[in-house]
Amino acid sequence: MLNVDDIPAAVISDASVVPTDVQSAELVDVYGTTYLHIRASGIPSYETTISQDHIDFLDNRPRQAHDFMGGSTLVSLEDQVSFGEDIGYRSTGCEDVPGSGYGYWPPGPACPTSQDWEARFPVDPVKAAEPVATGLGAIGLWVNGTAIFNWSDGQSWQGERVWWNLAPTAEAYDLDICPGHSAMGTYHHHSNPTCLADQLGYDWYHSPIYGFAADGVPIAGPWVSDNTLARSSWRVRDYADPDSATGCGVAGQRTCLLVDQTDPAAGTVTTDLPGPDIGTAVTSQSGNAFLADTGWFMQDWYYDASLNDASPMALDEHNGHLGTLPGFTEPRYHYHVTQEQRPDGSLVDVFPYYVGPTLWGELHDSALTGGGNGTLDRQPPEDGGDAPPPGNNLQAAAETLGVSVQVLQDALGPPPPDLERAAEILGATVEQLRSLLPAPPRP
Template sequence: MNKYFISLTCLIILLITLFQKVGIVNSATKPERSPNLTIANVISQANPVDLKRLPLGDGKISNSPKVGWIWACRIDPNAGGAFRDGNWIKSDGTYDFTAKPIVQGKVNWDYRFKMSRQGNKRIFSTNDLPNHPTGIYPIAPNSEAFLYDRNPNRIAPQNMQVELPANPQLASQPSCASGAVGILLTGTVLFNALDALGRDAVAHETQDVCQGHPQEAGVYHYHSATTCLPDQTTKDGHSTLMGYSLDGFGIFGRHGESGKVLKSADLDVCHGHTHQINWDGKQISMYHYHATWDFPYTVGCMRGSYKMSDVMTISGPRPRRREGFPPQDFGNAPPRRPNLAIAAQKLGISEQKLRDALGAPPPNLEISAERLGISEQTLRDALGVP
């Protein structure tokens, strides 16, 4: 009887072991999910923000400081960028961050970033190559991302040195946010929330798993706080420092006091506020910016003074103007955005009337044509778009 019982027990153990092995094999052969979805699921475990329904920032461009908007110094309505919206952009004015295709690849770089404090100055030296892997650029023609955004640019090392105030002061009035607004602790440049056309860059542009991509001069950059830089918190739940704005103020993660996950509505017109923070090892009451999941993501306007020379430095060298992307880099890419002055001339109307009809990018050409009292095909022919 005892021998029978022992044999039966051994058989049961053997069967359990076999089932476990089969389960492991099956789970290993399941296809990998989108990295954006994987990140979102991990974050969402303790995140009250619905990453599948983030409010779209299109049109939230102001001419003065405004909570939840961006006061941008400049946009270029004729610039290039993502040329087609995917199904992650919803008709209700939201987008699904977890559904965006990403630029594939895992390229490691020769990261060189140094930050030091000398008296009242904080000195940065960086080659702008991040301390994390990036996707492969230019975007591969056989990738899903290429269907929406055919970024032809290559990541290139830079030579950036800037000196920011170590103890920044609030300016008497806020000022507009330049295209490049700061440097994150990954050693990489942070741009504002907009693409060159003035749309919500995080929503429209396809980027790699760290939410970065290069511009024409090869400057790798983010438009929000990268998820590849952990949003760590202190004992009281407040996020730690993630980078610096060009006015010298710190950019902290997405958690405020008591660990609250912040939204734009919780912050001021420039996307920051003032309270006790850890600054260079000391607890002081000081203004600082915060990252959020919603637009404008980091810096909505500049709360302190900054130098245009620093903006130019971290923006990278000015590339030669190109009327279209080179065939060797861009394959069957569409041309850059239509020249609205020429299109208006073809239609016999003013450029401003055409801009008003098109509205905020990306335009709905059917509605725009109705506003102008012409056919959609006539409008497309004037704009030179298929």
């Protein structure tokens, strides 16, 4: 979605004009490999017509009286809302000043800022010999230059780092109407970007490309053909049946983990850090109450290889398949946004949402696997590869991350530092933080 005329965002602004969408997209050749080089502000040009579904969602927020300044939203059915326009939310994490987008975001996330993304995507992705997990922070860009984040919000049950939350559900009330929000200024989506989908329109044959993951693999929308959704091969574990191969021997308990989530036949292993029993009430970071039903945590899911049956809707463990794709003459490997249809016809997002939990393709040296203000854009090596800078220096780490020492310290919190949380805030990966920071003291 090129905006070569630098048409400014309707609401979001800073010292200079912030153009929306993508400023340039060009092919560049680096040591014989062709990359698509993208420059983007990270600010979308969403214009949303408020539907009855939006109204229902806004009016049925469990903490509606708290979440809106006046107790309820300012918008009504059929209203046209620009990205960042005040719809009455009591936004936190940003100032109530013109251009900030105050009032568009529910309490919790920060307001987004212009990101100056610079990213390179290999034009001919190569299948990875050893697939790598998607990390926190940006793992790709949508075609409007906004960030793609994976399933995680960096939060786990009791902070124990065993049972990890799924951002689209645990943060359901922390997302705007598109649904998206920002971390450390980086606006991103964790699941089907509905406002982008509306802009791209519907293709009767196969959903168009919505974005590109860091490995260069395109991500198509949810449809493989008219009326047929791509189908995630990830299924929830059966905790209810004590005899189930994916349960833990006692109905309703999360006392065991799958040895290999892509191979349930490998069995389970008991964990000293069990998750909450199925149906336990849990409270999200923003104070909203949920029930931790089966599927609440990432560890509740497994890959059912029998579903990857070569049918047109079937997807592999990376949530992709080889098939026809609008814009390409030859079949091409691509991921899909995954949703399921409820009996009433409505669509719900299903894990792993679009990519993952591991990437299909190889990550090149300059892959966008972590981002944040565009400063983590790693250039293709000029000299055959450069080692990351040695750790132990907060100043150097902050410089590498493109933030102030204060921001880095705040993100890390009081000792011991919470790297997962810091990574989400800084738009980096935990691995990056580990390599940049002093080793934590031994427990």
